[in-house]
Amino acid sequence: MSRSRTRLLAGRFLKDFGLPMMAVLLVVVFSALDTDFLTVNNLESILEQNAALAIVAVGVTFTIIAGQFDLSPGSVVALCGVVLAMVLRGTGDLPLALAACLGAALVCGLANGLLLAYVGINSVIVTLAAMIWARGLAIGITGGESMPFVNPAVAFMNSRSLLGVSPVVVVVVVCYLVGWFALNRTRLGRYAYALGGDAEATRQAGVNTSLYKLLLFLLSAFFVWIATVVTAARMSAGEPNAVYGLEFDAIVAVIIGGGSMTGGEGGIRKTIVGVVFLAILNNGLSTMGMRDSAFYLFKGIVILVALIFEVISRQILLGEAAKRPVGGAA
């Protein structure tokens, strides 16, 4: 009993605090290597640099919980950024450009959603195809060249003029609040969990599962739109070669935070932990001035270690849960 209880507590502890502790460990290591790491200035720039990742991860949290994969966000951010830049350069009308950008994101989300929810193609394949065609379209439109634009809003977004913090940080915080509300208080959020738990049982409960799958990808597209705006403002350009691999970083963040690859598990708080961890890792490794090869090698290894921790703590928990008595009024 006591041993089992110890294991249970250890499992819970690892699960709840394992990743945050590793994040703290990273901070300690990075600040030891670089005295500038642990400064308010750098912490804020960590968030700014990883704003697109943080925002996209909110949408990815929903799709992962629903047992679906979305591999398209990186390419769609590039494509929508190009659309934004084109309209802005052509008309100078910022609201119109933002609307066109949102439209492009929703069309991509709609295409993905219809194909996987109503045609019934596996989400990995559908969004992998979207990852390829959206990138191709972005590069095709621009000829592969960056599309710079000039707009006063860019300066504002890159300032720290909103009560002393960057508007980007505010946008990220609002995205997480919206995401938390949608996941915990709306039908869409509840059905995301239900779909990931057992799609057939959900259908039998009378839920229109195809519609909700589609809506999930539209919601994800909404966050992709915001990530696009933040990315474009940061570069003051539509960049067809921007944010390669953003989708993978987002998926990794959700999973190491405690989401399940098979769906049904995950949450906004878990995603926050995963994103913070990955953001620290990205920033710390790059401020150390690593070459690309070393950067990817270290990043990959640290992610693996984090995942192994996550899996082990989950197994300890599941192992103890399985020993609970079955049947009877035990």
Added chain:
Amino acid sequence: MLEMRGITKRFPGVLALDRAELSVNGGEIHSVIGQNGAGKSTMMKILAGMYAADEGTIALDGKVVSFRHPREALQKGIVTVYQELSLLTNLTVAENMFLGREPGGRIVMDNRAMLRKSREILDRLGIEDIDAAERVIDLPLARRQLVEIAKALSRDLKVIVLDEPTAALTNDDTEHLFRILNRVRETGTSVIFITHRLREVLAHCDRGTVLRNGRTVAAVDVRKVTEKELIEAMIGEAVELFYRSGWSPRAERSSEPVVEVRDLTVGSRVRGVSFELYAGEIVGMTGLLGAGQNELARSFFGIEPDVAGAVFRKGERITIRSPEDAIEHGICLLTENRKEEGLILAMSLKENITLPSLRSFRAGRYLPLLNARREREAAARLIDKVGITARSASAKMSTLSGGNQQKAIVARWLLRNLDVLLFIEPTRGIDVGAKAEIYRMLGELAAEGKAIMVVSTDHNEVIGICDRIFVMFKGRLTKVVPHAEASEELLLAEIQGWRSHAEG
């Protein structure tokens, strides 16, 4: 109130329902009984809108209705609680109860109201030890069953169908369930109750409908029938004769046991079971669903956790931790789930048979190449031996019938020269003709000196083909019945523990 008339349903190779009838009044508990394969489940799935009937009509309150989707049946107030639970274990009890109809607006839900209503329902049903905010994964199985029923009863319903709800319940929980159902009946709701346990039918139901081979053979007032009459209606003479023909006396079984089991315990499902298996005999293993017979058989294949006890193979003690271990010791298990046992539907019949034996078809000592001719010949020999009907050896597995797929798995293990063959429900879901074929094959294998154990809840099957029948009750081996003494009545009594255990 509810009338199902002339319901016919065909599946490839099977006539599952043949003009079956069901008539249920409002405010009664109506049992639907019949053997496995009699068509009970199909009938209920048609009522629930999971299947469409090929012929026949359903009328509710005098109006003909048709369901193209489970949702439409739900909207008409017909709720089904299946044997396999449909709860989402990653959600809470309350979230499950209100899945698909959460209180609140179209987009935003009212979680607090949902929790309150769930607690009210649980209170009203007298389910005190389940908290609505608890995640289902943290509940033991029997509790989950009550949650499932509470979920169904929380709807505004006319008809509730319970598919073997008591299989996983203890006696106390069963009594509790019937107290709940009696309250439900008083509100004018019809309860359709599917079970194998005739005692429960006689004690708690008002009327009953007996199905046999897809037909309605009797509609009875439960208070006016005896148990014997129900059993006779369920079995039917012709069926009994059919099964009896499957057995013929065999030459002497081996004098030494090929497998000896001492005090086998599997989790909390199998408790201290001991027995021997001999070469050249077919042993049947039967009991109520959940009496432990499946876990027992699965433990021989190393796919059950928490196994204790000793297994001896030809006198030597062995340990089986994985299917590889089992095969190493000449033991194989064939389950009713053919995918789980490694049938690869996209590959050919030949490839499926030779898959685990490829090593023996190496062309040369040093070259890792296959001798295609020897492989082809071996497959052809086995196909002939177990009597598989297929277009050719290269026919895709997916084009074969259920019975032939089952035989292909047997062929696979015979090629490996395994001599202890365990089957779980070998004829579930296959038609009568194919059943007879499987029985013939089992008889031939036993005659050749294989030791065979068949786990089955179909009493006619075990009576018909087995030399000895082991009866399990609540995880213990309570009775061994020799072929000569076996009868339907005896088995029914034994599997319910009437003889060896006090009732209630």
